[in-house]
Amino acid sequence: MRTISSYGVEIRKQNIPVRQTMEVYRQAVGYLTEIYAQVWEDLRKIPETKKRFNTAEHMVHMTKKNTAQFDFDLRFPKMPSYLRRSAIQHALGSVSSYETRLGQWKEQEPGVLSGRPKLTCKNHAMPVFYRDVMYREGAEGKDEAYLKLYDGHDWKWFRVYLKRTDMEYLRRNWKGKKASAPTLEKRHRRYFLRFSYTEEVTLTKTPVKEQIICSVDLGINTDAVCIIMRSDGTVLGRKFIDFPSEKDRIYRILGRIRRSQREHGSAQACGRWAYARRLNTELARKIAGAVTAYAEENHADVIVFEYLEMKGKISGNKKQKLHLWRKRDIQKRCEHQAHRKGVHVSRTCAWNTSRLAYDGSGIVLRDGKNHSLCTFSTGKRYNCDLSASYNIGARYFIRELLKPLPATERSLLEAKVPSVKRRTLCVYADLRELHLQMEILKTA
Known part of the structure; x- marks a missing residue:
C-alpha cells in the first residue's frame, strides 16, 4: 500500500x-x-x-x-x-x-x-x-x-531561510527519504513550502482469531476511550484520552466571541473565530496522535471506530459542541498514521453502542448531571463511553468471525446466539457467548 x-x-x-x-x-x-x-x-x-x-x-x-x-x-x-x-x-x-x-x-x-x-x-x-x-x-x-x-x-x-523548528522535524522524522518537488502554499498570510513523502507500507495480515484490536469511542465529554481486545473478548488494556486544558482554552475563546458579538456584532469576531478553529484543529491532531500511539504501544492489528454520520439540524444545549466536534477529521488523521505503521482501520455501525449495556442487561439510563456515567438495569453504575467501546470492539469481531463461515454453520451459530443476527443490537456479552458456542461447535 x-x-x-x-x-x-x-x-x-x-x-x-x-x-x-x-x-x-x-x-x-x-x-x-x-x-x-x-x-x-x-x-x-x-x-x-x-x-x-x-x-x-x-x-x-x-x-x-x-x-x-x-x-x-x-x-x-x-x-x-x-x-x-x-x-x-x-x-x-x-x-x-x-x-x-x-x-x-x-x-x-x-x-x-x-x-x-x-x-x-x-x-x-x-x-x-x-x-x-x-x-x-x-x-x-x-x-x-x-x-x-x-x-x-x-x-x-x-x-530562502526556512523555519528552524520545521526543518528539525523533517530531519528527525524524514531523514534519508526523498521528498517530492515542494509546492508554494499560503496560509494565514504566511508562505510555506509543502514537501510530500511517498512510502510503500505492508498492512498486517494477522488472522481474525489472532488479532488484537484497539476499539475507540470518540466523545465530547471524554475525547476518546480506547480498549485493547482479543477475539475471545479478553480485554488487555483500557485508556481514557482527554485534553481538558485545550478544551478549556477553546471554550474561553468561545465565551469571548459571544460577548464580543453581543456588544459589537458578528463582523468584529472574525479573527477570534479563526483562532478558535486553529485551536480545534490542533486538538484533533493531539487526539489522533494519542489514539494511534496507544494502539501501536499495545501492538494492535486494527483500530476500530464507529461510523459517525450526523445529518439534519442539531438542536439542544450542546449543539455548539457538536458543531465543533471534529470526529471525521480525527478518524482521517488516525487512519493515515495507522496505515504508515501497517495497522488496519475499520468502522462499525454506531447505533445503540452507548444505549445498550455491554453486559447484555439492556438499555442504560444516562446520568443527568454527569452525562459520562450511566446506570444499568441491574442497578450497576458504569462509564457510558467505556461500555460503548466494549460494544464497538465486539461488533467488529462478531462481523469478522461470522463473515467467512459457510451458511449452514453461520445459521447454527445464529440460532444459538440470536442477538448476533442484528448487528445494531450486538453487545460485548454476545461476543463472549458467540466465542463459547464456536468452541463447542469446534470440539463437537
Whole structure:
C-alpha cells in the first residue's frame, strides 16, 4: 500500500519576491484557461492525455520548429519551462472539469436545472518548484534553500531561510527519504513550502482469531476511550484520552466571541473565530496522535471506530459542541498514521453502542448531571463511553468471525446466539457467548 504524507515548512519573513512569483503564475494559469476554453473542441478530439498536452503546449510556446498560435511567450517572457508546463496542466484540468460539469448540467431534466456551472479563470493555483531547475537544497544542516523567483523583470535565484523548528522535524522524522518537488502554499498570510513523502507500507495480515484490536469511542465529554481486545473478548488494556486544558482554552475563546458579538456584532469576531478553529484543529491532531500511539504501544492489528454520520439540524444545549466536534477529521488523521505503521482501520455501525449495556442487561439510563456515567438495569453504575467501546470492539469481531463461515454453520451459530443476527443490537456479552458456542461447535 502506498501512503503519501506532507509537511509545510514556513518561509521566514525576508525581502524575496514570493508574492510576485505567485501572482505571475496565477495570471499565466488564468490566461491559459481562457485560451483552452476557446479551442477545447479541437483538444477534446485528442484521446491520449500526453498528445493533448503536447498539442496544448505547441499552441502557446514558440520553438525553432513550432510557431505558436497565441502570444503567451510575449506576455510571460522567460518563464521556466517546468513552471509553464505546470500552468498548462492546471489550465487543461480546469477546462476539462468545467466542460464535464456543463455537460452534466445540460443533461438534467428541464424542470430540475440548477445553477449553470462557471469557468473560473482567476483561481488559487500555487506554483510547484521542481528540483534543480527551480529549487535547490541549501548546505547540509542549514535551514535554507534556493528558489527561482520572479522579481518583476527576470527570473533569478534567491536564498530562502526556512523555519528552524520545521526543518528539525523533517530531519528527525524524514531523514534519508526523498521528498517530492515542494509546492508554494499560503496560509494565514504566511508562505510555506509543502514537501510530500511517498512510502510503500505492508498492512498486517494477522488472522481474525489472532488479532488484537484497539476499539475507540470518540466523545465530547471524554475525547476518546480506547480498549485493547482479543477475539475471545479478553480485554488487555483500557485508556481514557482527554485534553481538558485545550478544551478549556477553546471554550474561553468561545465565551469571548459571544460577548464580543453581543456588544459589537458578528463582523468584529472574525479573527477570534479563526483562532478558535486553529485551536480545534490542533486538538484533533493531539487526539489522533494519542489514539494511534496507544494502539501501536499495545501492538494492535486494527483500530476500530464507529461510523459517525450526523445529518439534519442539531438542536439542544450542546449543539455548539457538536458543531465543533471534529470526529471525521480525527478518524482521517488516525487512519493515515495507522496505515504508515501497517495497522488496519475499520468502522462499525454506531447505533445503540452507548444505549445498550455491554453486559447484555439492556438499555442504560444516562446520568443527568454527569452525562459520562450511566446506570444499568441491574442497578450497576458504569462509564457510558467505556461500555460503548466494549460494544464497538465486539461488533467488529462478531462481523469478522461470522463473515467467512459457510451458511449452514453461520445459521447454527445464529440460532444459538440470536442477538448476533442484528448487528445494531450486538453487545460485548454476545461476543463472549458467540466465542463459547464456536468452541463447542469446534470440539463437537
